[in-house]
Structures are given as structure tokens and as C-alpha cells.
Amino acid sequence: MxxxxxxxxxxxxxxxxxxxxxxxxxxxxxxxxxxxxxVRENEFVVLFGPGQCGKTTILNILAGLEEKNSGTVVVNDxxxxxxxxxxxxxxxxxxxxxxxxxxxxxxxxxxMQGMKHSDWKKKAQYYIxxxxxxxxxxxxxxxxxxxxxxxxxxxxxxxxxxxxxxxDEPFGHLDAQTRYLMEEEIEKICNGxxxxxxxxxxxxxxxxxxxxxxxxxxxxxxxxxxxYVVDIPRPRDYTSPGFLALREEITAxxxxxxx
Amino acid sequence: xxxxxxKVEVRNLTKSFGNLLVLDNVSFEVFDGEFLCIVGPTGCxxxxxxxxxxxxxDIDSGSITVDGEEINPRKHNxxxxxxxxxxxxxxxxxxxxxxxxxxxxxxxxxIKQRTDIVIQMVGLDKYRNYYPSQLSASMLQRVVIAxxxxxxxxxxLMDEPYGQLDLTLKYKLEDxxxxxxxxxxxxxxFITHNIEEAVYLxxxxxxxxxxxxxxxxxxxxxxxxxRKVSDxxxxxxxxxxxxxxxxx
Numbered sequence: 001m002x003x004x005x006x007x008x009x010x011x012x013x014x015x016x017x018x019x020x021x022x023x024x025x026x027x028x029x030x031x032x033x034x035x036x037x038x039v040r041e042n043e044f045v046v047l048f049g050p051g052q053c054g055k056t057t058i059l060n061i062l063a064g065l066e067e068k069n070s071g072t073v074v075v076n077d078x079x080x081x082x083x084x085x086x087x088x089x090x091x092x093x094x095x096x097x098x099x100x101x102x103x104x105x106x107x108x109x110x111x112m113q114g115m116k117h118s119d120w121k122k123k124a125q126y127y128i129x130x131x132x133x134x135x136x137x138x139x140x141x142x143x144x145x146x147x148x149x150x151x152x153x154x155x156x157x158x159x160x161x162x163x164x165x166x167x168d169e170p171f172g173h174l175d176a177q178t179r180y181l182m183e184e185e186i187e188k189i190c191n192g193x194x195x196x197x198x199x200x201x202x203x204x205x206x207x208x209x210x211x212x213x214x215x216x217x218x219x220x221x222x223x224x225x226x227x228y229v230v231d232i233p234r235p236r237d238y239t240s241p242g243f244l245a246l247r248e249e250i251t252a253x254x255x256x257x258x259x
Numbered sequence: 260x261x262x263x264x265x266k267v268e269v270r271n272l273t274k275s276f277g278n279l280l281v282l283d284n285v286s287f288e289v290f291d292g293e294f295l296c297i298v299g300p301t302g303c304x305x306x307x308x309x310x311x312x313x314x315x316x317d318i319d320s321g322s323i324t325v326d327g328e329e330i331n332p333r334k335h336n337x338x339x340x341x342x343x344x345x346x347x348x349x350x351x352x353x354x355x356x357x358x359x360x361x362x363x364x365x366x367x368x369x370i371k372q373r374t375d376i377v378i379q380m381v382g383l384d385k386y387r388n389y390y391p392s393q394l395s396a397s398m399l400q401r402v403v404i405a406x407x408x409x410x411x412x413x414x415x416l417m418d419e420p421y422g423q424l425d426l427t428l429k430y431k432l433e434d435x436x437x438x439x440x441x442x443x444x445x446x447x448x449f450i451t452h453n454i455e456e457a458v459y460l461x462x463x464x465x466x467x468x469x470x471x472x473x474x475x476x477x478x479x480x481x482x483x484x485x486r487k488v489s490d491x492x493x494x495x496x497x498x499x500x501x502x503x504x505x506x507x
């Protein structure tokens with residue numbers, strides 16, 4: 001993975017500062033300082049960092065949902081200036097359309113692009129099957145559990161045929177056991193449908209379980225602290241010695257640098 | 260464990276909501292000063308279990324006794340830490356922590372003394388006069404923990420208190436909790452989804468089944484403290500408990 005493959009995401013010297021107007025003074029909050037990242041085709045990269053370190057902000061900038069102050073962001077050879085359909089997003093809160101059935105949520109992108117009924121239907125069905133929701137096509141999101149809702153979100157992102165998928169802590173609010181289930185699922189999905197994925201989390205187990213490469217971030221103003229290539233064979237075991245050793249190494253690194 | 264004094268005794272606890280039987284004839288005891296963790300599969304009724312135990316819910320049948328008497332939240336010194344942060348927004352940190360002591364009609368000197376101790380234990384001395392909305396999530400949970408420990412409860416009930424926290428903070432608070440517990444030897448009943456957390460914290464683990472909930476088994480956890488998640492024995496026990504619960 002290291003040196004082959006086309007570069008999909010190229011992000012250089014990224015800066016981002018938020019300004020908050022206060023009665024007395026302008027509050028300036030520098031969130032990102034000189035952040036650099038390169039992601040190759042079909043690579044699964046995890047951005048890992050402490051709470052409130054700006055992970056979501058970075059992801060939003062990569063996805064074109066947030067403006068940067070300076071630096072370059074090139075995704076798929078195109079300079080990012082706003083959202084595009086070649087970049088899919090899975091949100092922390094599932095952000096499904098509550099008034100649409102599962103299949104219509106999943107098929108939203110293709111439908112908006114004017115795809116033929118029979119085509120989008122077939123396509124949506126494929127991704128619904130892939131995330132294991134067969135039989136729930138006509139169900140509304142409120143009737144699904146948290147884990148199932150997040151699967152709909154994942155299927156929706158894939159169904160739009162993005163070149164790159166951004167996932168912002170998609171399992172953050174699931175309980176520990178459902179989380180393991182979803183991590184196993186996402187691993188299977190990503191094996192079946194190779195895509196370039198940038199995944200944000202603050203859960204060290206999740207990071208090591210999923211990543212080809214972990215990019216460890218600092219506290220704000222955020223930049224890259226260190227990178228770890230994870231070459232533990234898949235499927236990975238949370239309690240294998242190699243897994244635990246890497247976990248310990250990264251945890252120690254966080255303890256000494258951040259807290 | 261045999262020579263230990265029984266603090267809480269639960270006999271044949273049954274609870275259903277309408278036709279849905281949630282707790283099916285559950286019996287167990289908690290020993291004095293013990294750190295007991297309860298784990299079970301998602302949706303197995305762990306919270307119902309705790310709510311029935313504290314009489315937040317009426318139970319259908321069975322008995323719960325503390326020190327040989329029927330449990331009574333007015334009489335027994337119970338503290339309950341919920342999944343959600345339950346600080347009182349309109350009270351400052353210090354007032355939040357004093358709240359239980361005031362309700363229990365402690366003298367002003369005792370209130371001050373106890374508040375000072377716990378506020379320092381959780382490292383919030385500087386934040387006495389802050390309101391909850393000015394604090395981060397982990398600080399809020401510390402306020403709640405301090406409030407619980409301030410009344411020196413006979414029984415501390417915790418319902419997945421760290422479920423929503425950042426992992427690094429979670430580990431820190433777990434260690435803090437263990438320190439407080441070792442100092443005060445409070446009896447703790449801790450409910451969690453997280454198997455690693457249960458193995459890290461507990462003296463004993465009760466594993467529940469799916470609904471209708473029964474006790475599947477219990478495991479004595481006498482790994483030496485402080486524990487390390489990468490120790491061979493720790494991993495062995497964690498995998499053993501995982502195998503008992505695994506549904507995913």
C-alpha cells in the first residue's frame with residue numbers, strides 16, 4: 001500500500017481559524033495549523049486524535065463542507081472548493097431523511113442525478129444487501145436501531161459512487177458491543193467494495209482494527225503528530241499481542257504529548 | 260470471598276413491563292466493600308435491573324435487602340450515577356456536590372469538610388464556582404462522581420457512567436474511580452456494556468443473559484491492581500467474558 005497507487009487526496013499546509021465575535025473583543029480560535037496529508041487510492045486512513053482537536057473540521061474541509069483559510073486541498077485531482085458527488089460523507093449523527101424509507105434514503109443521490117427508476121432501484125438494493133439490511137427497504141429510519149441507521153448512512157454514501165468516502169466517527173454513539181459488530185461489518189464492506197476511506201475516530205481500538213494507516217493528530221492547533229502504518233493481517237483480533245502492543249505504543253504517545 | 264459480609268441481598272427479583280418479562284427471578288448478593296460489575300448483551304435490561312434495585316421502578320415480586328433490611332432510598336445511603344450527566348444546571352459545582360449532604364441534613368461544618376475532600380479528589384478545586392454549562396463533559400461526570408462520594412454511600416450504583424466519553428478521559432476517570440473506591444471502600448455496583456471496562460474495574464463480574472434476563476454466570480476477578488489491559492491474564496479473562504456475551 002505504501003508506495004503504490006494513485007494519490008487520491010493531497011492536502012498541504014492547511015490552516016483554519018474560527019473567529020467568534022465577543023462584546024469586548026474578537027475571540028480567535030486557531031484550530032488547524034499546517035496540516036499535511038496524502039492518501040492513496042483504496043487506502044483506509046484513520047485520523048485519530050483527542051476530543052475537540054479539530055478532526056471533524058479537517059474532514060469537513062476535505063469534503064468541501066467548510067472553508068479553509070489557506071493551504072491546498074486536492075481530492076481526485078480536483079481542487080476542493082465545495083461539495084461534490086465524488087466525495088461521500090457518513091456523519092456522526094446519522095443525518096438520514098426521516099420522511100424517506102430506507103431505500104429512498106439510500107437512493108437519494110442517484111435519484112437526484114436523474115437516474116432511471118429501474119437503475120437506481122437495483123443499485124440501492126445492492127448496497128442495502130451489502131450492509132445487511134435486506135428486508136428493511138420499506139422501513140422508516142425511526143423504526144431502526146442506532147446501528148441499523150448508521151448502516152443506512154453508509155449505504156447512502158456508497159450508492160452515490162464516490163471516489164472517496166469520509167466517515168466522521170460514525171459509531172461514536174453506539175454501545176461498545178454494537179460498535180464491535182459495526183466495525184466487523186465495515187471491514188467486510190470495505191473489502192467487498194474497495195474505496196478510499198478517511199475515517200475519524202477517538203477510539204484507539206477502532207482505529208487499529210480498521211486502518212491501513214493511522215494519522216495521529218495533536219491538540220489544537222492541530223497538525224500531524226505521527227503516522228503509524230498498521231500491517232497486522234486482517235481480520236484483526238482486538239486482543240492479539242500485535243494489536244495490544246500497537247495500542248499501548250499509541251496510547252503512550254498520546255499520554256506524553258497531549259495530556 | 261466467603262467470610263465477607265453481605266451488603267445487599269437480592270432474592271427472586273422479577274419485573275415485567277406489560278407482557279414483556281424483563282427480569283426473571285434474579286437472585287444474587289453484593290458483599291460489603293466490593294466492586295461488582297454487571298455486564299450483558301445490548302438491550303438485555305441492565306438499566307431496568309438497576310432501576311428496579313433502587314426502587315425507581317416498582318418490582319413485581321422478590322425482595323431486596325440492605326444490611327438485612329428492606330431497601331429504602333430514604334433510609335439507606337444510596338448514590339446513583341446515571342448514564343447521562345445529571346448535574347443540576349442552576350447550581351454551581353460546589354453546590355452540586357453539597358446537594359446530597361444538605362438533603363441528608365449534615366451540619367455546615369461536615370458539609371464543608373466533606374465537600375472539600377471530594378472536590379480535591381476529583382481535581383475540581385479551581386472550578387468550585389463554575390456552572391455546569393461552563394464545564395466539559397468529563398468534568399461534569401467528575402462533579403457527579405464527587406457528589407456521589409460526598410455522602411459516603413453504603414451503595415454506589417453506576418449505570419454506564421463513561422459510555423459517552425473520550426477514551427483517554429475514560430481511562431483517567433476509571434483510575435480516579437478506583438482510587439476513590441480504594442480510599443473509601445464503598446460498595447460499588449457498576450453496569451457496563453464494555454467488557455474491557457468490567458475486567459479493568461471489578462472484583463467480581465455478573466454476566467446477564469438476553470431478555471428475559473437471568474444471571475448466566477459470575478466470575479471472580481482477582482487480577483492484581485493496578486491492572487494492565489495487555490497483560491496475558493487480563494486478555495484471557497476479557498476473552499472469556501466476551502465469549503459468554505458475544506451476540507454480534
